[in-house]
Amino acid sequence: MRTGDLETTTGLTDAQADALRAEGKANDVPARASRSTLDIVRGNVFTRINAILTVLLVIVLSTGSIVDAMFGLLIVANSGIGIVQEIRAKRTLDALAIVGQSRPIVRRGGVAREIAPNEVVLGDIVELGPGDQIVVDGEVVESDSLDVDESLLTGESDSMDKTPGTQVFSGTYVVAGSGAYRVTKVGREAYAAKLAEEAGKFTLVHSELRSGIDRILTFVTWVMIPAGVLIVYNQLFSSGQSIRPALNGMVAALVPMVPEGLVLLTSLAFAVGVVRLGKRQCLVQELPAVEGLARIDVVCADKTGTLTENAMVLAELRPVGDSDVEAVRRALAAVAADDPRPNASVLAVAAAMSDPPGWEKSGTAPFSSEKKWSGVSFAGHGHWILGAPDMLLPADDETARAAADLAASGLRVLVFAESDVPVDDASAPGRITPRALVVLEQKIRHDAAETLAYFAGQHVDLKIISGDNAASVGAVASGLDVAGASSPVDARTLPAAGSDALADTLDTHAVFGRVKPEQKRDMVTALQSRGHTVAMTGDGVNDVLALKSADIGVAMGAGSPAARSVAQIVLLDNAFSTLPHVVAEGRRVIGNIERVSTLFLTKTVYSVLLAILVGASGVLSQIAAIEPLPYPFLPRHVTIAAWFTIGIPAFLLSLAPNNERARSGFVGRVLRKAVPAGAVVGAATFTTYLATYEGPNASTDQVVQSSTSALITLIVVAMWVLMTVARPLEWWKVILLVGSVLGYVVLFTVPVLGRFFQLDPTNLPYTAIAFASAAVGIVMLEVIRVVLARRPTAAPITDAGRAPAPRA
Structure with missing residues (x-):
């Protein structure tokens, strides 16, 4: 871990935070920039139509015919009904936004705890992990291979390596690694505060x-x-x-x-x-999205977290060759226990592995969607890699073939291997020796099949796009009776982005595996180039680019804060079955x-x-x-x-x-x-x-x-x-x-x-x-x-x- 000023890593005390809040140095940007009640009243009363009717009302009243002035009640009806319904919708949206907002983890007195964004004060130490959205500007004080994606602000697609002393900006999100930063700007001074405030308005603009x-x-x-x-x-x-x-x-x-x-x-x-959607725990972050989703003819669905549940179970630890099972279990337990921000796979391993050995860590390589592996080096106990077999092993390797056979049955399979170089070395993963296959079971959501059947009945094409092994994705899709599931495509073989060949492939296939984040975006763009209106559903940081590019982005409430921030619709109850109702x-x-x-x-x-x-x-x-x-x-x-x-x-x-x-x-x-x-x-x-x-x-x-x-x-x-x-x-x-x-x-x-x-x-x-x-x-x-x-x-x-x- 690379560390900056160690004296700041314990964070502020509660008393210091309260004092700063009293001085007006809190992150006071509202969670939603919805119109105030006064603005709603003004917007519904002072309209062109009401003005025309008012002039005509005055003319009739000047003749003394009160009965003929009954049309004046239209002014009251136009304004009153509009005011009541918009205030009701505003309250629904604001209440849901509080539930669905990103909640940063802040250190107070050396203890990390989750707080609301508006409770962050100047000088706070905010912890970061994969998928976390950066809510205010700051300076990095700790970095453990911390990579931040700033494309939402700068348009630059490559993630930025953040070391102590570098700046991070609100509106960006963590791609890989972990770290912490000291808050240097709060409220409306933050870089993306005005953008976020404007994006959350209750509005009817940009609607066909x-x-x-x-x-x-x-x-x-x-x-x-x-x-x-x-x-x-x-x-x-x-x-x-x-x-x-x-x-x-x-x-x-x-x-x-x-x-x-x-x-x-x-x-x-x-x-x-x-x-109505609010009662189903569906947060509509941009109002025209309700209309836009009704126009879709293609749904691109991420597998994990959308069609399958995030939670996994370790089904089997299968040793490779003459590997010592107990030694492998100890190393795997150490790797799982060391991850400060474990993903669903690591959580499943950690839950099944008790009593980690407590080895001293000498280096780490956080998981990223690009390389599909993570690793930890332990002093005196080797360098260990956990990742996708088809990314780490040659295709003709016996272990890779065994992993592919397991994946074809719908299981998620990772290889646990030992490397000859430290995991944070520039040449990592180096030459690896597989020690075991980690076999995980994925549970299909109970509502997935019914929801997919609904879309099929509505003449909406489905594309399942996942970073997992293509055979595994195809097996899950087959279980859901998805058309074309029998011929999944490995995204590493896809034509170049922007080509007609890529659009042709998407027209003829429905299931794709080993898709990188930028490929998800390219696939959405290719579908749009053929005149399709595309909705993208996802929950992970690897879905952010595609969610942003799609006509309608739909994120799960339990997904990463970054995914929720760019989606127009958030399913707060994580129920895929809510989508047909939208x-x-x-x-x-x-x-x-x-x-x-x-x-x-x-x-x-x-x-x-x-x-x-x-x-x-x-x-x-x-x-x-x-x-x-x-x-x-x-x-x-x-x-x-x-x-x-x-x-x-x-x-x-x-x-x-x-x-x-x-x-x-x-x-x-x-x-x-x-x-x-x-x-x-x-x-x-x-x-x-x-x-x-x-x-x-x-x-x-x-x-x-x-x-x-x-x-x-x-x-x-x-x-x-x-x-x-x-x-x-x-x-x-x-x-x-x-x-x-x-x-x-x-x-x-x-x-x-x-x-x-x-x-x-x-x-x-x-x-x-x-x-x-x-x-x-x-x-x-x-x-x-x-x-x-x-x-x-x-x-x-x-x-x-x-x-x-x-x-x-």
Whole structure:
């Protein structure tokens, strides 16, 4: 061990740490940089849509018509529901983040203990081992072959050897070896603090779904401008109405053009998804990951810790040749006991070996994913190596063949050998003499087979990528019925990174062994080059590069802090069976938002069309002998029209189950449905209005009856659009539709409600015209649906089963 200032290695006392904390020299960066409650309130209240609705609300209130100002409740609903759900999601995420955060081991008074990152103070001595994430900046004071990967900060792929006196930075992680460092910077002064703080925000940015909705809203805004100008001109200058009804008609035309609930329901669906996943102990570190995982078509799974449990059991210690069994056991016990940060294999050996001899160590070589071995030299007792047989022995060696035969049955096999040079010598491992084969049993996770079967049923390809022996990985994969498990590939024979040959190999094979960390990353990149959306699951430090490169990185909660830090999703309960639920949640969000987007945009389209048609009558009246038409509806009418055709149904549909795999082209599909549907609704409504409008000399009753008839047509055709969007119909959707129809029956038939909302369906000829126009509109909708169904589009991937329920 190389040691710096020995006086500092005992660390601070508790009293010193408390004093430094009182001076503000603690690592006070929050575990998550989630938005404050004030920011959440501000972000949900001060929106563009709320601003538009507020202006229109003020105009209506200026006319003294409080009833027509009911749409103002949308402002309260938009803000209130969004605030409640985002705060709920924030609390879920923050609580889970505390559970899943990296906890450094700090020396206090010579005793090493695990503490929260925000409890680290300036001058603390922090111990390091393989896979540990460095949480604050510092200076190395102890180093035992300490190698640190700084690629997350610098992009440099080679690990850096850290000796006493060199600097380490927050955001990096230990690849091999062990050591300790003195904290020199804490809090927001640390190198990676701002990056980590920004990465943990509760956000909806960089989402294909959100960007699509933003494009739709931009389109809507441009369409609203000419329609709004026309209706304002018609109502205020051409219709001949007094100022109060003219303003009410103008507002009634403009309010439904705003898709006020679309952004709200998108945020709501994401927030509910986060809360649901939180209850399954799934930490979503980047919110769009819920959506991204729903789009995957390839899952790259590390074997150890993902498909198999981390814990292993020593099944057999098989001597090689005439080796003294007891001498080998003593040496193996000494090696296992000496490792300060043992991996799963060494832990299994240590558990089976009692009473280590206590030999004096003279040199060490920590395990790394690159060389696949570790070693210890003992003064007077030789130099011992523990590692992968196929990395240390020639392929034609008898011991190597015996190890390969054992590995082919799914066992993990290591060779324990004696070297002729010290393990920390530059020529190590040198010439080795195998003394025993260490045979370990790996336990397959109980939920692995069911989870893999789910992905197979969902047309998601599986690639098992492991650093273990290829034959051993293939045996485990065969036990899980993975397609292609019978022909595992040794990654040492893979084509060069970035080549078409590598991508071809990945297309035709599913199981890979002896994969180095940088090869895992190269394999992910090769899959992405073929247009695949790739999820990578892993738990070790050797998975970090691939987790970072994948479209979605999924880490196990019990994995290394470095793996958890770069993953977008962390399964805190280490249950691989949680992954299908994450996929299903993403599919639910995307599929349902697409459904409700169709409803909201249909309303926008028919509102714009009505405004243009009515407004055009005002323009034409100036150049031809045509009577200008006032807008047929009051603000209260457009409010109740949206209650049961959009508002309540859209909310329930946004939370419904939906397992259809996400596809690209969200905006195009929504517009293809919404534009013709909205055009039919608007045209049918305007036809009824033209047929029943009695001109500027009509009585008040006739005006109300004409408006009621037009509203009936609008609601009936809009209800059919709702039914189309809700397909396939299930029992609860039928209840929803029937309930919506009954709601309107009550509104139109109860006298007191009729007077309150100015509805009068008693003119039977008008009502007959309304239903006839609606019937024609429904027929047109069905014709359009059939035509669109026959048009070639991206092949949909339909439901192939729901996520399997986790076993107790």
